[in-house]
Amino acid sequence: MDTHLPDEIISEILSPALKVSDEEFSDTSPNSPFARYSESSSAFLLVCKAWLRVATPLLYHVVVLRSKAQASALDSALRRNSELGRWVKKLRVEGGYGSCMLKIMAAVPNVTDLFISVDIWSSDNVSGLIKGLPSLNPTRVVFYDPPYGRRRNKNSEGLVQAITQSLKDWKNLAVFELSNSFASSTMFSIAASLRVAPALKTIVTPISYGIFSQHPPEHLVLMAKNPSLERIQLKPARPRFGMTIPNTGFSSPPHPLFRGLIQMPENDVPGSVHSSAPSSRSIQYSTASVPDNIWKRILYFAAAPDIQGSKWIPHSRFRLVLVSKKFARLAMPYLKETLYFRSPLTFDDLGPVLRSDLSFRLTRNLYVDTNANMNLRPVFSSPLVNIIGLTMFYVSSAVFSELAKKCGQTLVRLEGLTVAKGNKPLESSVFAQFINIRSLALGFKSPFAKSPSIPSSTLATLEQLKITQCDRTLITVLSEMDLPALREVIFQVDNARELDLGTFLTKHGGKLRRVDLPNSVFLNTFNVCPAVVDLTIFCGNGTPNASLYTCTTPHASLQTITFKTDGRFRGAERKWAGFFDSLSVLTFPALRQISLPCIKWPTTEHDIGKSLWVQWAERLLDHNVTLVDSNGVGWRRRLKK
Structure with missing residues (x-):
């Protein structure tokens, strides 16, 4: 690829894509900001040689290690090209990652910012990290020690001891950032070392209300005794248990020991006033x-x-x-x-308005956001195009029949209403009135009368059909129609076993592109719907039968399968184990995605190793099928040793 651009211009183009913000680098949230499933930024290096040459220093400027495989790959890269290590300025280490950490730290002499976590699993090997710390001399250290659910074991304690010793030896250390303000034995050890750190200028800590009391935190008292310390910078504390901590300043002054050192967040400086007075200058313009x-x-x-x-x-x-x-x-x-x-009462007031103001008869669209009974007769004089129920509302069978007669010729979308049961069954001829309808989303509590013949042209323009409740008579009526334009069918019903959906799908399945069915339909959909592209199964709290997800011949059309569940994460892996262990996608060559909302992707190396979701996702990726969660995020393969 010949770009004809100088390296400086290419660097400006690639910098936004490869840059890691300092906010992300120093983030001490329980969930790492780098626990994401997007494409790796290293993909930019594969575009061409010019991009590889320019982007490599940008990529290595900030190095984030989250697994043993990443550490091993970095070690291998640094051994092959020692110049790469000189470009590393920021190093974030979120675990132990074995003996290769010693070689990595020895190969990155220019690191100025170090993020190090002592939230270590007992299975992690921190020997290389402990031995490598003395080879660094950072200017800034971000220390991550979670206050809740933290792990304490031989490895984490050994790492803490190594850090406390290094803090005394690092001659360039000017800034030290804490992840929490809670007193602990670890914090006392760190504070004792920071007290004698020779170049320490700034301590960054979450807001501690003890600073503004007569009994300040002891670890901060120790740090404040460092003669070279110039400031203790407070940052807003993170919410706990979903509670929001307001940043409104403090009425009491800091403890005398901290006077002259405390630096408040900009939004928390007491006495700061943000003027809201209008500008003295105004813009004069005319739209005449x-x-x-x-x-x-x-x-x-x-x-x-x-x-x-x-x-x-x-x-x-x-x-x-x-x-x-x-x-x-x-x-x-x-x-x-x-x-x-939003209520029948406001709708009832529309009748007198329509009689007095004829301009309202130009109404085309009607949206109803209530689950009450509605009398739609006042709008029958308007040429309605769309009637949409944002929540399911109810009409009587008589109103529905009159709606078909008065508005059937103009309606294009009729969605979100249920026809209540009347004194007598509905006539199937009511559908013949909708000559331009494209989308129907209805529920019927009323049965349909037997009809000797239904015109084949009935609902000839219908493209989307959604049924939320009905009985066998409606399915019989729909099965006798031709429905030549039908492409999408959704049966979101509770009584699927009582309905003859097999007859309907046998009649219309050949032209369907999208099919949504309840899990209780024990029917091999793929044999009767050879053209279906998107299949959705309403599972609720159940799981599908894997034996139904096979077909006698390869299904060339199916691309996505979506399972809609109750969304509960707990116990979901165990519940779905039987399905995924038995599922075979060999007969679906076009299948590219399986969506399941109860998936919760792991975010740490330890959890990834135990996750069944990951095992199933990687097995599906072997067949070019992606397993995605409720947000559409699919699993991406991780680097392995």
């Missing part, structure tokens, strides 16, 4: 020359409803009419085009 057509286009987008998923996000779109008479005149048609109701 802006044509109405331009304002109409602007207001069209400003008045649009904010819908995300199945939720209405309230915003102040009706305030547009308060800006000026022009805005009221131009925006009102757009506001009347889409109506939103």
Whole structure:
């Protein structure tokens, strides 16, 4: 790849992608900020030789070690090219990682910032780390010692002793950062060494309220006695057990021992006032020359409803009419085009308004966010295009029949309503009224009467069908239709065993691209749905039968399988062990993803080694299939020794 760019320009281009912020490097959260599943930044080095030459120093500027395999790979790289070690300025070590740490630390003489954790498992080997510490002489050290659930064993204690000795010997150490402000034997050992650290200038610690009392923390008292110390910089404490710690300053002064040393966070400096006074200068402009057509286009987008998923996000779109008479005149048609109701009472008030204000009869979209019974008759005079229930609401069978008769010709989407059971069954001919419908998402408590014949053109434009509840009569009616445009089917029903879904899928399965079914459907979907691309199974608290996920011939279309569960993480590995141990994906050559919301990916080397999710994910990756969690994050292979 010939870029024709000087190295300086390439460096500026690659720096944002390869840079590790100091905030991330020094982060002392319980979950490491580097426990992520994105593509490694080292991939940029593979683009071309120019990028390799320029990006290598940038990549090695900050080194983060989170596993034995990473440490071993770094050791091998440094032995092959000793120049790489001179580029390392920041080194973050989150474990022990064996004897190779001695060679690594000896090969990185220019390290100025060191992050070191004493949260060590008893199985970790810290011998190389202990022996390598004296070879460093950092300017800044970030010390990670978690206050809750910390591990104390022979290895962690040995590492603490090595750090306390090194603190006395490091002549360049000017900044020391603590991960917590709790007194402990470890903290006393560290404080005793920092008291005599020859170049120490700054201590960074989470806010300790003891500093502002008559009995300050003893470890901070020891540190404050260092004659070279210039400041104790406080940083906001991390929330505990989900509680937020406000940063509003302190009314009492610090303990006399700390006066002149305490440096508060910027937002916590007592007495600081942020002025909110308006600027003395104002911008004068006129919109008189802006044509109405331009304002109409602007207001069209400003008045649009904010819908995300199945939720209405309230915003102040009706305030547009308060800006000026022009805005009221131009925006009102757009506001009347889409109506939103959260209760039947407000909807009942619409009837008199429709009779007195004919402009409301231009309403195209109706959103309902209530699970109550609704009488939709007041809007039947409007040419409705979309009726959307953000939560499932109910209508009577008589209202539904009248809706089909009055609005069936204009409706494109009819979603989120359930037809209540009436005195007599519904006629299947009611569906023939919806001549332009593309999406139906309905529930039926009312059965359907037997019909001698159903026109083949019924619901000819229907593309998406979602049924939330029904009985066998509806499935029989749908199975007798042709439904030529149908591509997506969702059966989110509790009584799937009572329904004849096999007949429906046998009739329409050949044209379906997406199928959502309950786990209780004991049917080999792949044989009757050869074109399905996305399959979703509603499992609840159960697990699917792996024997149903096979087909007699290779299924060339299936790309994703999604299992929707109750989302509980505890015990999920054990519950799904039978399925994944028996699952074979050999007959699905196009399969690329299996999604399971109860997956919780491990974030440490110790947990990764024990995780069954990881074992199953890596077995699936052998067949180019990714196992992903509820956030769509898939497992990526880790470096192995």
